[in-house]
Amino acid sequence: MKRITLGALALALPLAASAAPENYTLDPYHTYPHFAVEHFGVSIFWGRFDRSSGKFMIDRAAKKATLELTVNTASVSTGENDKGSRPRSLDEHLRSADFFNVAEFPRMTFKADDVKFNGDNPAEVTGQLTLLGVTRPLTLKVERWVCKDNPFNKKPMCGGNASGSLKRSDFGMKYALQAVSDEVRLTVGFEGYKD
Amino acid sequence: MNEWLQNPVIQSSVLPFVAGLLAAAILFPLRLGGLAAAVGFAATVAVVGNFALEPLTVTRKIVVLGAMAALLGTLADLAFKPTRFTGIAMGALAGGAALWVFASILGQKIPAEVAIVGAGIAAFTWWLVATTVSLHYDMVRAGAAGLALGLGAGFASVLGASALLGQYGMALGAGSGAFLLLVMVLGGRVEAGVTLTLTVSVLAALIATAAVLLAKLHWLTLVALALVPVLVRLPLPRGPAWMQAVVASVYAFVAAGGACALAWLAGRGWTI
Numbered sequence: 001m002k003r004i005t006l007g008a009l010a011l012a013l014p015l016a017a018s019a020a021p022e023n024y025t026l027d028p029y030h031t032y033p034h035f036a037v038e039h040f041g042v043s044i045f046w047g048r049f050d051r052s053s054g055k056f057m058i059d060r061a062a063k064k065a066t067l068e069l070t071v072n073t074a075s076v077s078t079g080e081n082d083k084g085s086r087p088r089s090l091d092e093h094l095r096s097a098d099f100f101n102v103a104e105f106p107r108m109t110f111k112a113d114d115v116k117f118n119g120d121n122p123a124e125v126t127g128q129l130t131l132l133g134v135t136r137p138l139t140l141k142v143e144r145w146v147c148k149d150n151p152f153n154k155k156p157m158c159g160g161n162a163s164g165s166l167k168r169s170d171f172g173m174k175y176a177l178q179a180v181s182d183e184v185r186l187t188v189g190f191e192g193y194k195d
Numbered sequence: 196m197n198e199w200l201q202n203p204v205i206q207s208s209v210l211p212f213v214a215g216l217l218a219a220a221i222l223f224p225l226r227l228g229g230l231a232a233a234v235g236f237a238a239t240v241a242v243v244g245n246f247a248l249e250p251l252t253v254t255r256k257i258v259v260l261g262a263m264a265a266l267l268g269t270l271a272d273l274a275f276k277p278t279r280f281t282g283i284a285m286g287a288l289a290g291g292a293a294l295w296v297f298a299s300i301l302g303q304k305i306p307a308e309v310a311i312v313g314a315g316i317a318a319f320t321w322w323l324v325a326t327t328v329s330l331h332y333d334m335v336r337a338g339a340a341g342l343a344l345g346l347g348a349g350f351a352s353v354l355g356a357s358a359l360l361g362q363y364g365m366a367l368g369a370g371s372g373a374f375l376l377l378v379m380v381l382g383g384r385v386e387a388g389v390t391l392t393l394t395v396s397v398l399a400a401l402i403a404t405a406a407v408l409l410a411k412l413h414w415l416t417l418v419a420l421a422l423v424p425v426l427v428r429l430p431l432p433r434g435p436a437w438m439q440a441v442v443a444s445v446y447a448f449v450a451a452g453g454a455c456a457l458a459w460l461a462g463r464g465w466t467i
Contacts, residue, residue, distance in 0.1 A: 086462075087462030088410075096410040097357050097409040103303075172247075174243075175358060
């Protein structure tokens with residue numbers, strides 16, 4: 001009887017190991033939050049943040065996960081950074097107090113611990129977004145989730161894409177609401193390596 | 196009406212001018228015509244931003260200090276007789292308060308930068324407040340200084356990539372312009388007092404400094420703005436108040452225009 005129990009435990013050990021919480025560190029070179037806004041209700045205008053960092057934990061057995069993402073707001077980039085004959089470029093304006101106010105609020109953070117699963121994969125992440133000193137709930141839908149080994153260095157990695165939307169006025173960013181939509185679509189492409 | 200108030204030009208010029216003119220016209224018999232600048236500024240804050248205090252950002256602290264300056268100025272005019280030392284004392288108070296306004300930004304800098312930038316902020320604010328408040332007895336020069344300081348800080352802020360601070364500055368200029376218009380019409384019956392001079396100097400100093408620290412305004416612009424209360428002291432022609440107001444405004448706009456020119460040149464890559 002003792003042998004059977006030990007044998008069963010030995011068989012279950014690898015399963016228990018794989019069900020343990022796994023911690024990942026976001027790869028800053030392949031993790032980019034993008035935003036999209038309407039300009040004059042005509043076109044969709046895109047921008048992104050070039051520098052961000054963070055980590056996430058996933059426990060598939062317990063259907064739990066957490067995420068912490070920190071975005072360097074001064075890294076905002078729309079590709080419009082050449083001021084030409086104007087006094088300032090669009091990116092410089094976005095960094096000013098009219099929008100991201102990066103001198104006063106150099107970081108935007110998203111902390112989530114409420115994650116819904118679809119099978120073994122996270123499907124919806126709800127957390128708190130802090131922008132311009134204001135914290136509001138935000139839900140991101142995970143549209144793509146893939147875990148595999150990096151084909152080159154063989155390190156285990158997970159990543160994908162998640163998106164959601166917010167009203168910038170909720171965070172006190174009220175400049176030019178007639179010209180630039182209040183609703184901001186947020187899309188994050190991310191990759192993380194297992195610690 | 197609502198759509199009309201969404202227009203940035205209306206928000207930062209017509210609205211504060213009309214609000215300031217009404218305030219000056221109603222309050223000048225009480226020796227409080229100088230509240231025109233504060234009322235004009237508040238009208239723009241009401242439609243552009245709001246009076247919320249949470250989180251207490253730099254721009255919200257500026258609004259708070261603007262209101263406190265108007266209250267303190269009113270108190271000084273009604274309860275005390277301002278002396279030549281009033282400006283120096285108010286300047287010292289404002290210089291210390293300016294450090295509180297920008298504490299969140301100074302806190303992110305290394306100690307050497309904190310010392311240099313902090314001393315610069317305090318010195319600029321002290322100078323602008325002390326020299327402007329000392330004009331409290333001269334409604335023409337005080338009104339012209341308020342007009343030029345507001346518009347100079349406002350236009351320079353726009354060139355420094357902050358439309359919000361630009362609108363706040365222009366509103367201050369429009370409110371001061373309303374006061375000056377009443378002076379041009381009614382002459383010496385309208386008093387500027389510490390009410391006007393303290394409000395415009397505190398707000399202009401903080402708006403321009405914020406445009407340097409929160410946007411891309413070149414710091415030399417502040418030096419040019421600091422000359423506004425100096426140049427308005429140049430001799431004025433003998434004659435009616437409207438003529439003196441025009442000449443004093445020309446003097447003041449030499450400095451304010453210089454500030455805007457520096458901001459524009461710096462934006463085009465000019466360096467010293």
